[in-house]
Amino acid sequence: MVDHNHWLDRWQEDRIGFHEASVNRHLQNWFPRLAPAPGSGVFLPLCGKAVDIHWIARQGFEVVGIELSSIAIEAFFAENSLDFERVETDRFAEYKSANITLLQGDFFDLKHDDLSHCQLVYDGAALIALERHDRPRYYDHMLSILPASCDMLLISLEYNQTEMQGPPFSVPSEEILQRYQNAFSIHTLETSNIIDERPRWRKVGLSALQESVFSLTR
Ligand SMILES: C[S@@+](CC[C@H](N)C(=O)[O-])C[C@H]1O[C@@H](n2cnc3c(N)ncnc32)[C@H](O)[C@@H]1O
Incomplete structure (x- = not known):
């Protein structure tokens, strides 16, 4: 089962092949x-x-990320040589450095007011980190x-x-499409089989890996 402990253990044991x-x-x-518009907020779930x-922040956007693991967050600031301030709030530990705010805590504890300045979500490897039975709650909460x-x-992946x-x-x-189509106009920007870029997964038996990039606009 992929629960909070699964992820916290992976960070603790440095099993972060997804990075x-x-x-x-x-x-x-x-x-x-x-x-x-420059200066507006960009939200990175499960970051x-x-x-x-850092790439998004360097272009002048206010980045907000949420992440369960303090190890991940502290490593981010250390590896990018960024000083940060850490403040405990009622729901999160908030790490802040200039235009980057990383909230340590559970995505499902976020509230509408936390993201009021955000104009774009970048879901790079968040949705695909969740098991099928956890995803309905994720879509609903995101919306x-x-x-x-x-x-x-x-960005999403499809495979057998x-x-x-x-x-x-x-x-x-x-x-x-089904979960987000009432809220967004959805376009597939790119889709391709990237199995050749993942030899490790081919080795465990994966025959094809379809990666798709979607834009979801209002
Ligand atoms: C597959 S990793 C992707 C990390 C990052 N987006 C990347 O591309 O490297 C998923 C991340 O989500 C975090 N995570 C899992 N469930 C979470 C939750 N409910 N709230 C916040 N973070 C969560 C994990 O600790 C892990 O770092």
């Missing part, structure tokens, strides 16, 4: 076309210590906390879930 050393290429490609956080004008850049266990989990595109 990428370089900025996500789809983010680099599509963010400039979807980016809100880990992604280098994408309940986002400002009405907030768009989204979403009987060939590999996950995480990351396979998320059918139809599921994304």
